[in-house]
Amino acid sequence: MEKPKPANASEVVKSMKESGLHIGKTETYTASNDPNNLLGRPGQYTSKVNFVDTSIKTDVINSIEVTNGGSVEMFDNEEDAKNRYDYISGIAKKMGGPFSEYDYLEGKVLIRVSKEFTPDQAKRYEKALKDIFK
Template sequence: MIIRRTVLAVAVSAAVLSLAACSSSGGTPTATDSAGVVAPAEAAAGPKSAEDVTKTLGAKIPTVKLFKAYTAEDDPNQLLGRPNGYSSKTAFSDSRIKADDVEFAKEDAVERGGSVEVFAGAKARMDFIQSVAKGMPAVGEYDYVKGAVLVRVSRFLTPDQAKEYQVALAG
């Protein structure tokens, strides 16, 4: 009985240490698209705000325009600043998306361009979003992660256009 408890305690400790190592920013961040393709990315100097990331994307992709930086009061997902939620979130538009494709979408919908979310659970959030959308192509999107940053990109962009976000985020 004592041996089983000791083995269990060691196994739990090893699992906790593994999870801690996986979540540290010391590893190599990755960018992953909705097809599950993973590419190495530069190491993050630390999490930036979603607004900073969106401005950087806009400097690299001229069709991107910051639409909204959310607050805890107006975050549509009610995750901003909450336990296990993100620390910042923005919505952006991309002028390459046809107005007819998004005529019924809210002004700040990912379909109109995208969104940036910053938090420790960025990869888990991307995995959750992709699992929900897996059987529903109408709600699919391109998702890219670098460290604590998740960039969600409209499905109305072509794969080559969406790849620009992956490249911009990695750089």
């Protein structure tokens, strides 16, 4: 029997953790606590979870940000997800430095992963995402 696909960002994070990724603390956003004020807005993500990857050594304690692990954003449709991917990737390319990160898109899901990873380490997230939705 085929395993059901995750219906929201929390389920994607749970599946990634079950796949063996070093996911520690998580923060699930709502429309009222989303710092970007995008959750649930037209054309934006419908669920979002930030997570800490425990293999990243950082001086920032108790911060659940992309720089300390990553973020999963889920959208109503692939077009909205692609638009967000293009926007985020464009900022990283244009601004570089503190805005650099790895971004992976699979259908309606965008995963943003810390620049602190080596390319090979970041690819683990891309592989986990593809495996979840294959």
